[in-house]
Structures are given as structure tokens and as C-alpha cells.
Amino acid sequence: KNILGEWGGRPRVNLPPAELVDVITDLGAVIGPAHAFTPFRAIFRQNKYATLEQCYQDAVKKVKFLELGLSANTDLADKLDSLKNISFLSNSDAHSESPRSLGREFNKIKMEDPSFDELVLALERKNQRKIELNVGLNPKLGKYYNMFCNKCRRRVMFGKSEKTGNTLFNEYTISEEFIKIVSENPLNARKEYINNVSKGKIVCPACKEKINKNIKIKLGVSERIDVISTSDEPIHPNHRPPYINAV
Ligand SMILES: [Zn+2]
Ligand SMILES: [Zn+2]
Known part of the structure; x- marks a missing residue:
């Protein structure tokens, strides 16, 4: 809800995912799926995609990050082989009017200065820039952890x-x-x-x-992760930073 008490704030774009990625990256911006596993509107929700490739097709290499969301962490997401090369973000999903969600989840990022270019380098893990730490809620505290x-x-x-x-x-x-x-x-x-x-x-x-x-x-x-996972246990790639459960 917005500050007027109306539903809103979610822009809709009627483009195939690959085309949207092309438009965004042509403009020099970065894009990736957010709260990727939640049951509403997310990329990996029930009856939707099971891998990044299925969704973004040819444009998959231009997708720089995946945002985990409150109900997922690195141990859960690294059960999917298609995510081994992508950087994870654990962002606060603060698009409601309440400030209490600000900073609820966060990332520690190694960069030279707080600029857009440095952020992109960190997401791409280039020139020693990287995401050093993900901090998020314990997934079991997320609203949508169970059926x-x-x-x-x-x-x-x-x-x-x-x-x-x-x-x-x-x-x-x-x-x-x-x-x-x-x-x-x-x-x-x-x-x-x-x-x-x-x-x-x-x-x-x-x-x-x-x-x-x-x-x-x-x-x-x-x-949903049980259904689409490619391994029963997480397989963390070498670049994956530690994930701390904040609560
Ligand atoms: Zn959101
Ligand atoms: Zn019921």
C-alpha cells in the first residue's frame, strides 16, 4: 500500500524477460530478479520457471544478480545448479509505507568507493570487488516459507x-x-x-x-525449492560469501 492507503507502487512492464533485460542493459543499468522464490510474482514461483535460462534465454548472461528475499538464503538457493554463477543479494524489501523494514536485510560489499560503476564491478566480481557477506532473516521467519x-x-x-x-x-x-x-x-x-x-x-x-x-x-x-532443486544439499560455488541469519 502507498501512503494514501491505496494499492500501488508496482510498475508493470509487458515485455518478455529477455527483451526487458536487453532494454535495461542497453541503457547501462543492471537488472536481476528480486525475492526470487516467493509465491507471488517471483521468477521461480509455482508453475513458473525452474532455471534462470528458462526465463531469460539468450539474455541470461546479462543478468547480474539475484535477490534472495526474506524466505530464502544461500543454503536454499545454492541447491539450484543454474544459480552457481550469479551473485546473490539480500536486500530489504522496503516497498511498503512502514520504515520498519529498512535495513532488515543487507549486504556487505567490497568496493573502492560507493559509486554505480563500483557496484557493477562488485556484482560481476571483477578487480577484487565483490559481495563479501549477505545478512538476512532466518528463512523460516519469512511469511511464505511453508505451504x-x-x-x-x-x-x-x-x-x-x-x-x-x-x-x-x-x-x-x-x-x-x-x-x-x-x-x-x-x-x-x-x-x-x-x-x-x-x-x-x-x-x-x-x-x-x-x-x-x-x-x-x-x-x-x-x-518450491524442493521441487526445482538439482541437489538435496547446497553446493556453494567458491565465490559465494557467507550468509548470516540476522535473527
Ligand atoms: Zn518486493
Ligand atoms: Zn484456507
């Missing part, structure tokens, strides 16, 4: 059940903030559930029960 219902905003968790043989996700408890699905093997159940959420097959049991509406569950950042 959630788009309407009631309850998050989906998994727990262990005493009963055996339940694979239908029909044993659960609903609280103010959570839908807790219990099963004999919560890890396997979660995997199967993520698979079904990816295909748009799971409706929110709370909304079904309380307002009799079929609202689809959406993948959170952690589950």
Missing part, C-alpha cells in the same frame, strides 16, 4: 499419527494458524502432498469446512 492457503493463510504442517496406513491426508487438525496433517510417515506424506500441491490438486480443508469453498493450497518457498 499455505491463499485465502485463510493457514500454513500446512505435518505430524506423526499413531494409526497406520493412512495415505489420503484426511486426518488433520485445524487451528487458527495451521493445518496439521498427521500420518504414519510424515516425511513421505509431505513429499506426496507437495507433489499433489504442485499439480494444483489440493484444496484447503479449513476453507472447505468453514466457508465451503475450494481454495487451492500453494507451495511455500521451501517446498
Whole structure:
């Protein structure tokens, strides 16, 4: 929201990503995806792209950075092979009217002086310029870390059940903030559930029960990364700086 209490502030550009990158770089500016994993409008969101190349195609080499967003960190993002050559930023996403988000996340950058040219060199890791440190929230504190219902905003968790043989996700408890699905093997159940959420097959049991509406569950950042990751553990390239969880 803006200071007048209206929704706004997000410019929209109707261009294919590669063309937008060309226009921006032709003008001498730099561009990269921000809060890259969040479920709304981000490059790697559910049903969108799985790699940088898919999105930017021929222009991918001109994309200088990726901004991680509140719900992701280096350990999560480095599970994607397509990100090994790109510099990560951890920026405060302060485009609301409240000043409390300023400086919530930040980067330590090695440069000669605080200029645009030096910043570009740092993003490109040239002439010893570089991002030296990323500082951000622990991703688990991000709003969209786990699967959630788009309407009631309850998050989906998994727990262990005493009963055996339940694979239908029909044993659960609903609280103010959570839908807790219990099963004999919560890890396997979660995997199967993520698979079904990816295909748009799971409706929110709370909304079904309380307002009799079929609202689809959406993948959170952690589950979306599980789906598109190329390795189970992070593989950090040599240039990757440390990431500090600020909280
Ligand atoms: Zn934003
Ligand atoms: Zn719901």
C-alpha cells in the first residue's frame, strides 16, 4: 500500500524477460530478479520457471544478480545448479509505507568507493570487488516459507499419527494458524502432498469446512525449492560469501 492507503507502487512492464533485460542493459543499468522464490510474482514461483535460462534465454548472461528475499538464503538457493554463477543479494524489501523494514536485510560489499560503476564491478566480481557477506532473516521467519492457503493463510504442517496406513491426508487438525496433517510417515506424506500441491490438486480443508469453498493450497518457498532443486544439499560455488541469519 502507498501512503494514501491505496494499492500501488508496482510498475508493470509487458515485455518478455529477455527483451526487458536487453532494454535495461542497453541503457547501462543492471537488472536481476528480486525475492526470487516467493509465491507471488517471483521468477521461480509455482508453475513458473525452474532455471534462470528458462526465463531469460539468450539474455541470461546479462543478468547480474539475484535477490534472495526474506524466505530464502544461500543454503536454499545454492541447491539450484543454474544459480552457481550469479551473485546473490539480500536486500530489504522496503516497498511498503512502514520504515520498519529498512535495513532488515543487507549486504556487505567490497568496493573502492560507493559509486554505480563500483557496484557493477562488485556484482560481476571483477578487480577484487565483490559481495563479501549477505545478512538476512532466518528463512523460516519469512511469511511464505511453508505451504499455505491463499485465502485463510493457514500454513500446512505435518505430524506423526499413531494409526497406520493412512495415505489420503484426511486426518488433520485445524487451528487458527495451521493445518496439521498427521500420518504414519510424515516425511513421505509431505513429499506426496507437495507433489499433489504442485499439480494444483489440493484444496484447503479449513476453507472447505468453514466457508465451503475450494481454495487451492500453494507451495511455500521451501517446498518450491524442493521441487526445482538439482541437489538435496547446497553446493556453494567458491565465490559465494557467507550468509548470516540476522535473527
Ligand atoms: Zn518486493
Ligand atoms: Zn484456507
